Amino acid sequence: xxDVTQTPRxxxxxxxxxxxxxxxxxxGHDRMYWYRQDPGLGLRLIYYSFDVKDINKGEISDGYxxxxxxxxxxxxxxxxxxxxxxxxYFCATSDSRIRVTQxxxxxxGTRLSIL
Amino acid sequence: DAKTTQPPSMxxxxxxxxxxxxNHSTISGNEYVxxxxxxxxxxxxxxxxxxxxxxxxxxxxxxxxxxxxxxTLILPHATLRDTAxxxxxxxxxxxxxxxxxxxxxxxxxxxxx
Numbered sequence: 001x002x003d004v005t006q007t008p009r010x011x012x013x014x015x016x017x018x019x020x021x022x023x024x025x026x027x028g029h030d031r032m033y034w035y036r037q038d039p040g041l042g043l044r045l046i047y048y049s050f051d052v053k054d055i056n057k058g059e060i061s062d063g064y065x066x067x068x069x070x071x072x073x074x075x076x077x078x079x080x081x082x083x084x085x086x087x088x089y090f091c092a093t094s095d096s097r098i099r100v101t102q103x104x105x106x107x108x109g110t111r112l113s114i115l
Numbered sequence: 116d117a118k119t120t121q122p123p124s125m126x127x128x129x130x131x132x133x134x135x136x137x138n139h140s141t142i143s144g145n146e147y148v149x150x151x152x153x154x155x156x157x158x159x160x161x162x163x164x165x166x167x168x169x170x171x172x173x174x175x176x177x178x179x180x181x182x183x184x185x186x187t188l189i190l191p192h193a194t195l196r197d198t199a200x201x202x203x204x205x206x207x208x209x210x211x212x213x214x215x216x217x218x219x220x221x222x223x224x225x226x227x228x
Contacts, residue, residue, distance in 0.1 A: 033215055035216075040220070044218070045215035058215055059215075088156060090158050103164060108157055109156065109157070109158055
């Protein structure tokens with residue numbers, strides 16, 4: 001979905017480095033999410049944000065932090081990357097203001113490899 | 116959120132209807148059934164959702180049994196581009212509590228030419 005843009009698309013880095021993955025959206029949605037996907041598995045929720053001042057931990061938040069800089073921007077940081085954080089990372093958005101059942105819209109993902 | 120069970124893989128001939136089943140026997144009265152698909156490591160794509168009535172949109176139809184313990188996603192005329200992993204997800208409507216989608220392993224649908 002071109003309305004949800006993730007950068008970078010691919011990143012290779014070394015253990016111990018600090019990494020930031022960025023997500024921006026033009027959909028005007030209030031809610032944003034970060035997920036990770038490991039090979040052969042479904043997505044797992046890392047963090048989510050209902051609005052700029054509301055950040056919540058997901059299922060697997062250890063080792064990650066997030067920042068909601070604006071309604072349209074939600075970044076994910078790995079303060080000290082480790083190899084088992086090698087995965088495909090997805091950002092998603094949803095708009096709760098119309099109906100609470102609004103579906104989530106995903107970006108194209110960031111493939112992160114930690115050596 | 117209630118647990119879902121899906122077959123790991125299915126085949127379907129191009130041009131035929133693809134029927135993907137999902138069991139959710141522990142679904143609660145306020146939980147919706149959502150379907151997403153993921154094409155070859157791209158971001159998941161929303162397909163359809165429903166509560167208890169059957170639903171249809173431009174992509175698919177969703178049939179939910181009367182007891183709501185199972186559902187079927189129907190792609191009426193499958194094309195090669197419908198080859199993907201399809202996820203059935205059951206969750207309450209978001210409203211201030213825990214949010215996010217719980218993805219299982221889904222069904223890998225392969226459309227055969």
